[in-house]
Amino acid sequence: MSRDPRLVEPQRVQPGHGSHGGHEAPYDPLRLCVFATVALLGWLLGPVAVVVFALVGFVGYWQARRGGLLRSRCKLGDTRLVLVYLAVVAAAGGAGIGLGWWVW
Template sequence: MTPGEGEGLPLNQYDQSVGDPAPPFDPLRLCVFTTVALLAWVFGPVAVLAFAVIGILGYARARRGGLLRSKCKLGDTRLVIAYLSLVALAAAAALVFWVLRLLPGSGG
């Protein structure tokens, strides 16, 4: 700071030359991930299948609307839809075994 610069300004005053501070980190995604994991734990393959189908429908609609690249690590929306479809198929298969295990006389 050069001599005379900033002199006479009261403390706790907004300085245009500094700009706005960066907003604090909000770990909302971690809360969302925990909630989704809890639902998957409690409801098992039903929750996984439901989230996968919701994701497939959402990405299919977005792709029809012109979204070709997603913020998802897979990038291409076709790859995201294929991934979600694979998860949905696995969840559907797991759901069959989950229901069979609950039936009387299944030995589970």
């Protein structure tokens, strides 16, 4: 059976080689790439992206809270606060969409 060519193994430093001396894997700044992509989508799509991302986050936190998650790694901590924050962000994005249509 052949391997799926879309699955790529990350390159690893061989033990005893590289700047880390083989003791730990090199830092992968994946989050920075994700942040840049989200920022780009926000810039291109404007308030629509704000509403979409806020609603996706809201649904995710709602399901997590119903599943028993009370504290999040989010800076706000309490999942109720995170839900309120995401609802306000979605409303602000909706207002931005509404004002955009009003101005046109």
